Amino acid sequence: MTRPSDVREGADTYVIGVDYGTLSGRALLVRLGDGAEVASSVLDYPHGVMSRELPGGPVLLPEWALQHPQDYLDVLRHTVPAVLAQAGVRPEQVVGLGIDFTACTVLPTRADGTPLCFLPGWERRPHAYVKLWKHHAAQPQADRLNAAARERGEGWLARYGGLLSSEWALAKGLHLLEEDPDAYAAAERFIEAADWVVWQLTGRETRNVCTAGYKAAYQDGAYPSREYFASVNPAFADFADKLRGPLVALGECVGGLSTAGAALTGLLSGTAVAAANVDAHVTAPAVGAVGAGQLVAIMGTSTCHVMTGGGLKDVPGMCGVVQDGILPGHYGYEAGQSGVGDIFAWFVNNAVPASVRADADAAGVDLHTHLSTLAAGLRPGESGLLALDWLGGNRSVLVDADLTGLVVGLHLHTRPEEIYRALLEATAFGTRVIVENFGVAGVPVHEFIAAGGLVKNAFLMQLYADVLNLPVSVADTAQAPALGSAMHAAVAAGVYPDIGAAAAHLARVKKAAYRPNPETRAAYDALYAEYLRLHDAFGRADGPLFSTMKTLGRLRRGGGPTEDATPAEAPDATPAEATDAGVLA
Ligand SMILES: Nc1ncnc2c1ncn2[C@@H]1O[C@H](COP(=O)(O)OP(=O)(O)O)[C@@H](O)[C@H]1O
Ligand SMILES: O=C(CO)[C@@H](O)[C@@H](O)COP(=O)(O)O
Known part of the structure; x- marks a missing residue:
C-alpha cells in the first residue's frame, strides 16, 4: 500500500476523485502541485435510474427508483483509464483514489459483497437491486419507524430533526423486509453503494461515518437497538447486523487497491483508497466551507444543504446532525430538498x-x-x-x-x-425555510455557497441571492464533489494531514458572486409570506389542508379516499404482487 511517507505534494503527483451522481459517474484527475483539474471523464449509467421497469421485466410502482450495481463498476472501468489517457499520466503517478456517492443509495448483498441482483434467480426481483436515494416507496415504513421511536423516547431521533426520512436506510430496510422477506433473509448485508464500491476496490468491507450517521441512525457509537427494531416488526430485530462492518473516518485510508481493484481501474495495486463519502458532504471542503455558518447547497437533481460546526443543536425537520459527519472533529448538519x-x-x-x-x-x-x-x-x-x-x-x-x-x-x-x-x-x-429554520434553532447561516449543476443558471443564482437576502458564493469548478473526493484521496494518501489542510490548498470558490438586489426585497418577502402560508396549510399535520395531498396520494395509489376505506379498485400493481411473484405487473 502507498504510505504517507512515500508520497508528497508535487508537480508530478496526482489524485483521482470519482463522483457517483444520480444519472452518471465521473472521474476527475487532480494535480497536487498546483491543484489543476487536468482531466475528467463521465459515464452515463447504462441502466440509468430504473423507475418504470427492470431490464426485460417487471413494471415498477411510481415511487420506485432502482439502480444496477454493475453500472458503478463500469464507471470505474471506463472513466479512470480515460482520465489517465487524456492527461498522459502514468498509474504510478496517482497516489490516491476517493469516491463519493448519492445517499442513501443502498443495496442488499451476500456476506462476500455479491449483490443479490447478480445472483441467478434474483434478476426479476425489484428488491434485489440498489434502492436509489430518491426511491420514495417507503413512506409508510418511515411513518411507523418514527412513531415507534417517539413512543419509546429514542434519544437519537432528535439528531434527525425528530423525523427519519423514507429515503434513509431504516425505512428502505423495513420496506425490503415487509415486501420481500426472502430477499431480506438472503441479504446478509444492507450496504450503501458508496461503501460497496470501496469494498470492490480494496477487498475490505467498511462503513463510512458519514452515511452510517446521516442515513442509518448511527449515533454515539451505536445503531438503534434490537428492541427498537423489533418494536416496529419482530422480524426486523436483526437489522443492525446487516449494517455491520468497521466504521471509517472521512479521509481515512481504507486500504490499498486490491488486485481486482487495480484491474478495474488501471491503477497500481496498493494505491491508497479513501473512505467513501456522500456527494453533498464531500463538496463542503471542495468549496472551502470548513467553518461554522457556511451553508453549502449542492444544487442538481435535488439540493442537499450541508454545514459544519456550531456545536450540537437539535434542529427540527433537518435531515441530521452527525459528529465527524462532514469534517472530523466537528458536528455536521444536513438538510435538503428532494426535488429541485x-x-x-x-x-x-x-x-x-x-x-x-x-x-x-x-x-x-x-x-x-x-x-x-x-x-x-x-x-x-x-x-x-x-x-x-x-x-x-x-x-x-x-x-x-x-x-x-x-x-x-x-x-x-x-x-x-x-x-x-x-x-x-x-x-x-x-x-x-431551511435557512431560517437553522437560524431559529441556533445554527445561524452566514454564507450561502452553491455548487452542482444548477450553478450554471445565472438567473437562478441571482434569484436565490434575492430570495435569501444573502450573498451567494459559487463553486469555481463544475466538478465540486469529485474535487472533494480527490481531496479526501490526498488525505488518505498522507499528502495532507487533514481535510482542512487539503481544502486550504485545493478548494475552488468564487466568493459572493451574486449579491442580493435590494429592489426585489419587498416583493420577495411578500411572496415568501404567502409561500409560508401554503407551506403550513398543506404541509403541517395541523394545517387546514394537510389531508388534501394525503387523500390525493392515496387515490393515486389506488387506495380509498380515507385511510380506512376499501380501495376503489385494484391498483395496476401492488407491493403484495411484488412479494408473490417478484414482479409488479
Ligand atoms: N440551465 C438549467 N437550469 C435549470 N435546471 C437545469 C439546467 N440544466 C439542467 N438542469 C437540471 O439540472 C439537473 C441536473 O443537475 P446535475 O447537477 O447535472 O445532476 P446531478 O444532480 O445528477 O448530479 C436536471 O434535473 C436538469 O433538469
Ligand atoms: O441525499 C443526498 C445526500 O444526502 C444526495 O445524495 C441526493 O440528494 C442526490 O444528490 P444529486 O441531486 O444527485 O446531486
Missing part, C-alpha cells in the same frame, strides 16, 4: 408546448436556458403565480415524501416561462 432540478426537468419534459421548443431550437439553446431568459424579463410577482416545490416530496423541514406540488394563480393568460419561474422561485423559498 428534477422539478425543472419535469416541467420542460411534460408541460412545454411545441412552439416554445421551436423557439429554443431557433435560438440554439436548451429549454432551461430559453425559459430562464424569458423568465428573467419578468419582475417578481408579475406572473401572479406561486408554487410549492414538493414534486419530489419534502425532505426538510416537513420530512414527508407524500407531499406534492402546487401552482396557485394560474390564469388563461399564463405563459410557460411564468410557470417555470414560479417553480424556480418555489425552490428558492423552500431553501429560505
Whole structure:
C-alpha cells in the first residue's frame, strides 16, 4: 500500500476523485502541485435510474427508483483509464483514489459483497437491486419507524430533526423486509453503494461515518437497538447486523487497491483508497466551507444543504446532525430538498408546448436556458403565480415524501416561462425555510455557497441571492464533489494531514458572486409570506389542508379516499404482487 511517507505534494503527483451522481459517474484527475483539474471523464449509467421497469421485466410502482450495481463498476472501468489517457499520466503517478456517492443509495448483498441482483434467480426481483436515494416507496415504513421511536423516547431521533426520512436506510430496510422477506433473509448485508464500491476496490468491507450517521441512525457509537427494531416488526430485530462492518473516518485510508481493484481501474495495486463519502458532504471542503455558518447547497437533481460546526443543536425537520459527519472533529448538519432540478426537468419534459421548443431550437439553446431568459424579463410577482416545490416530496423541514406540488394563480393568460419561474422561485423559498429554520434553532447561516449543476443558471443564482437576502458564493469548478473526493484521496494518501489542510490548498470558490438586489426585497418577502402560508396549510399535520395531498396520494395509489376505506379498485400493481411473484405487473 502507498504510505504517507512515500508520497508528497508535487508537480508530478496526482489524485483521482470519482463522483457517483444520480444519472452518471465521473472521474476527475487532480494535480497536487498546483491543484489543476487536468482531466475528467463521465459515464452515463447504462441502466440509468430504473423507475418504470427492470431490464426485460417487471413494471415498477411510481415511487420506485432502482439502480444496477454493475453500472458503478463500469464507471470505474471506463472513466479512470480515460482520465489517465487524456492527461498522459502514468498509474504510478496517482497516489490516491476517493469516491463519493448519492445517499442513501443502498443495496442488499451476500456476506462476500455479491449483490443479490447478480445472483441467478434474483434478476426479476425489484428488491434485489440498489434502492436509489430518491426511491420514495417507503413512506409508510418511515411513518411507523418514527412513531415507534417517539413512543419509546429514542434519544437519537432528535439528531434527525425528530423525523427519519423514507429515503434513509431504516425505512428502505423495513420496506425490503415487509415486501420481500426472502430477499431480506438472503441479504446478509444492507450496504450503501458508496461503501460497496470501496469494498470492490480494496477487498475490505467498511462503513463510512458519514452515511452510517446521516442515513442509518448511527449515533454515539451505536445503531438503534434490537428492541427498537423489533418494536416496529419482530422480524426486523436483526437489522443492525446487516449494517455491520468497521466504521471509517472521512479521509481515512481504507486500504490499498486490491488486485481486482487495480484491474478495474488501471491503477497500481496498493494505491491508497479513501473512505467513501456522500456527494453533498464531500463538496463542503471542495468549496472551502470548513467553518461554522457556511451553508453549502449542492444544487442538481435535488439540493442537499450541508454545514459544519456550531456545536450540537437539535434542529427540527433537518435531515441530521452527525459528529465527524462532514469534517472530523466537528458536528455536521444536513438538510435538503428532494426535488429541485428534477422539478425543472419535469416541467420542460411534460408541460412545454411545441412552439416554445421551436423557439429554443431557433435560438440554439436548451429549454432551461430559453425559459430562464424569458423568465428573467419578468419582475417578481408579475406572473401572479406561486408554487410549492414538493414534486419530489419534502425532505426538510416537513420530512414527508407524500407531499406534492402546487401552482396557485394560474390564469388563461399564463405563459410557460411564468410557470417555470414560479417553480424556480418555489425552490428558492423552500431553501429560505431551511435557512431560517437553522437560524431559529441556533445554527445561524452566514454564507450561502452553491455548487452542482444548477450553478450554471445565472438567473437562478441571482434569484436565490434575492430570495435569501444573502450573498451567494459559487463553486469555481463544475466538478465540486469529485474535487472533494480527490481531496479526501490526498488525505488518505498522507499528502495532507487533514481535510482542512487539503481544502486550504485545493478548494475552488468564487466568493459572493451574486449579491442580493435590494429592489426585489419587498416583493420577495411578500411572496415568501404567502409561500409560508401554503407551506403550513398543506404541509403541517395541523394545517387546514394537510389531508388534501394525503387523500390525493392515496387515490393515486389506488387506495380509498380515507385511510380506512376499501380501495376503489385494484391498483395496476401492488407491493403484495411484488412479494408473490417478484414482479409488479
Ligand atoms: N440551465 C438549467 N437550469 C435549470 N435546471 C437545469 C439546467 N440544466 C439542467 N438542469 C437540471 O439540472 C439537473 C441536473 O443537475 P446535475 O447537477 O447535472 O445532476 P446531478 O444532480 O445528477 O448530479 C436536471 O434535473 C436538469 O433538469
Ligand atoms: O441525499 C443526498 C445526500 O444526502 C444526495 O445524495 C441526493 O440528494 C442526490 O444528490 P444529486 O441531486 O444527485 O446531486
